[in-house]
Structures are given as structure tokens and as C-alpha cells.
Amino acid sequence: MSRSPLGLGALGAALLLPRPAAAADGLLARWLAGEAWAAPLDTTLHRFGPWLQAGLILLIGGWLARRARGLVALTLQRSRVDPVLRPALADAVVPLLQLGALFAALARLGLLTDGVLTLLGLLLLALALSLRDTLGQAAAGALLLSQRPFNLGDEITAAGVRGEVDAIGLWSTRLRAANGALSHVPNRALMAAPLHNHSRSGLQRSRLRLPPLPPGDAEAEAALRARLAGALALPSPPALWLVEINEQGDHFELELDASTSELPRLRDLALRAARAPAG
Numbered sequence: 001m002s003r004s005p006l007g008l009g010a011l012g013a014a015l016l017l018p019r020p021a022a023a024a025d026g027l028l029a030r031w032l033a034g035e036a037w038a039a040p041l042d043t044t045l046h047r048f049g050p051w052l053q054a055g056l057i058l059l060i061g062g063w064l065a066r067r068a069r070g071l072v073a074l075t076l077q078r079s080r081v082d083p084v085l086r087p088a089l090a091d092a093v094v095p096l097l098q099l100g101a102l103f104a105a106l107a108r109l110g111l112l113t114d115g116v117l118t119l120l121g122l123l124l125l126a127l128a129l130s131l132r133d134t135l136g137q138a139a140a141g142a143l144l145l146s147q148r149p150f151n152l153g154d155e156i157t158a159a160g161v162r163g164e165v166d167a168i169g170l171w172s173t174r175l176r177a178a179n180g181a182l183s184h185v186p187n188r189a190l191m192a193a194p195l196h197n198h199s200r201s202g203l204q205r206s207r208l209r210l211p212p213l214p215p216g217d218a219e220a221e222a223a224l225r226a227r228l229a230g231a232l233a234l235p236s237p238p239a240l241w242l243v244e245i246n247e248q249g250d251h252f253e254l255e256l257d258a259s260t261s262e263l264p265r266l267r268d269l270a271l272r273a274a275r276a277p278a279g
Contacts, residue, residue, distance in 0.1 A: 054105035061101020065094045083152065088145065088170055140187035141170035154199040159189040178207065198257060206256045207241070208267050210274040212249035221252070224274060228254065231273035232266060 073090040106112045154165050161183045163175030172184045213220045225237035244251040
């Protein structure tokens with residue numbers, strides 16, 4: 001019996017069409033059973049799993065460090081710890097936890113060996129030498145916090161700057177001047193220069209506005225300073241602060257340091273000397 005080419009083509013199509021569907025069903029069954037991806041996944045996890053876990057440890061460690069800082073700061077606010085020490089203690093939690101996370105990640109990678117520890121020690125030593133000025137500032141700040149030559153709110157003069165202590169940190173101390181200007185004085189400068197605490201000496205600072213002088217008259221200003229030195233029994237003429245210039249003349253202020261009981265008398269003497277005629 002002879003068969004036409006068209007009949008043979010139809011028979012071949014009928015025999016071949018079910019096979020791709022059967023092959024697809026078999027591949028899907030293998031994926032569902034895990035035979036197609038379990039082995040590659042195991043190989044990938046075996047090769048890169050420790051690195052992924054180390055990265056996860058670092059991420060979780062950084063997140064925990066930030067959360068722990070806020071928790072420690074909140075706990076210290078409710079405790080009797082000195083308010084000056086609270087920010088420094090809360091900030092110290094972050095690098096400690098981050099360093100612990102780094103060591104945990106290295107241990108998970110199997111890199112925490114004697115050689116690696118030696119290398120880390122050398123790197124830390126090199127970093128400390130390069131940051132010796134910064135670490136010196138931190139050491140000076142720690143000494144200030146421990147010895148406490150001044151407290152928040154005290155009025156001090158140090159390193160050529162005078163003002164009220166607004167904040168004390170590990171690196172610098174912030175002073176607020178009488179005109180509201182803020183000065184950040186490095187702690188090493190505070191430790192190296194003579195420091196005078198006006199609040200603990202029992203003195204009170206006051207500024208006295210003096211009668212105006214002729215504008216730009218240096219001789220009148222020098223004569224006024226000489227009269228003030230004589231009236232207040234000062235070893236040298238005091239400094240005057242030019243605070244305003246208008247049609248009436250130059251307005252100066254005199255800064256007085258005295259006890260609360262002596263301050264009214266000194267203010268009266270200064271005003272009398274300022275109003276006295278020159279010569």
C-alpha cells in the first residue's frame with residue numbers, strides 16, 4: 001500500500017507533538033521536587049555562604065550599635081549619672097559593638113588567626129600614630145571630664161577665650177560669650193593654658209555702659225581708661241568694648257569682675273570716673 005507524503009507528515013506530527021509537553025511536565029516535576037535547583041543552590045551556599053553570613057553579621061552589628069546607643073542614652077537620662085558624662089558614654093557604645101561585629105565576621109570566615117590578629121594590631125598602631133593629635137584631644141577631654149575643673153554653666157577664661165561653658169565633649173569645649181557668640185576651644189588648649197573659673201572664685205561678671213565719648217577720639221578714650229584704673233585701683237587701664245556708634249558719639253562698655261556685694265560699689269565708682277571731666 002502506498003502512502004502520500006501528506007499522510008506521512010500528519011502521522012509524524014501526531015507522534016511528535018505530545019513529546020514536548022511530556023518533556024515540559026517532567027522538567028516542572030523536577031523543579032517542584034528540588035532536583036533541578038537544590039544541587040546548584042547547595043554548591044553556591046557552600047562556596048559563598050560564609051561571606052554572606054559575615055556581611056549579614058556586619059549589617060546587624062551596625063544596626064544594633066545604633067539602637068544600643070539610643071537605648072543607653074535614654075537609660076542614662078533616667079539615671080543619676082553626671083549629665084556631662086552621658087553623651088560620651090552613649091557614644092562609646094557604638095564603636096565597641098561595631099568592633100565586636102567585625103571580629104565575629106572574621107571568625108565566621110575563619111580569618112581570625114594569629115597572623116590576622118597581628119596584622120590588625122599593626123594597622124591599629126599605624127592608625128593611632130596618624131591620629132595622635134586627635135587622640136590627644138580625646139585624652140585631654142577624658143582628663144577634663146575626670147578632674148572637672150569646670151561644669152556646665154560655669155564662666156571661665158582659658159586659651160584667650162572667655163565665656164559660659166555650654167557643652168563639654170571629648171574633642172572640644174563650647175563656650176558662649178556674653179554677646180551670644182559660640183567658641184569651640186580644643187581640649188588640649190584648655191589643658192595646656194592657665195584656666196580661671198570665675199564661677200568658683202565667687203566673682204560675678206557685669207558689663208557697665210559708659211557715657212559716650214567724642215567719635216574717634218583716641219585721646220579721650222585713653223584718658224577715660226586712666227581715670228577708671230585710678231578709681232577702681234586697677235594695676236593697668238582696663239579694656240573697653242565699643243558697642244555702638246551714633247550721633248551722640250562712641251559708646252563703650254566696661255567689664256567688671258567682682259563679688260555680688262562689691263559689684264554695686266564698683267559700678268558707682270566707674271560711673272563717677274567716666275562722668276568726671278578729663279584732665
